[in-house]
Amino acid sequence: MTAWQKKTPLEWLTYVNKEVGVLAAEKHKYQGWVLTVDPVSANILLAHPLENGKMSISAVLGHAVQDVEILTEADDEMKEKLAHLFMPEEM
């Protein structure tokens, strides 16, 4: 188990809504806003706003995460955007 996989849910929660840089296996690098960390697999889910208004979502598998560096904290507008991403449409 890696240090990332050994973290507790409360520790993973501190990454949510932060912009992070992730160093993964084989020198792959990812950057984005943390949506969640799956507590079962430790997969980290990142959102990356695109110029066309769409959102690119990427996930780095928990076993491949080597280092996660926090870069910035989301402002209220970004938090709102992230919170509604996967939620069901309200009627």
Next chain:
Amino acid sequence: FSKVTANAAELEREQQGRVALRERYLRSLLAMVGRPVSFTMYEKVSVTALFGASDIDVLNFQVSELQTPLGVQKEAVLRCSDIVAYSFEL
């Protein structure tokens, strides 16, 4: 006695955190169903496929129309242990 209750409260908070994180992840998998997903595998292999489902412990992904250098595989199961990352657009 107070130590026991403190631990119980801590455990409760941890469980709530676990639930919130897990629900969001499961919703992301639901949002991915039927979409083209790019998978970055170990050994510098990249493939794309339409996402179908995951098992509950996120060990395998069931996909279809898997584009490989050797052609298109109609249905396939990817082992998550072979995957470094995956991405899709919303």
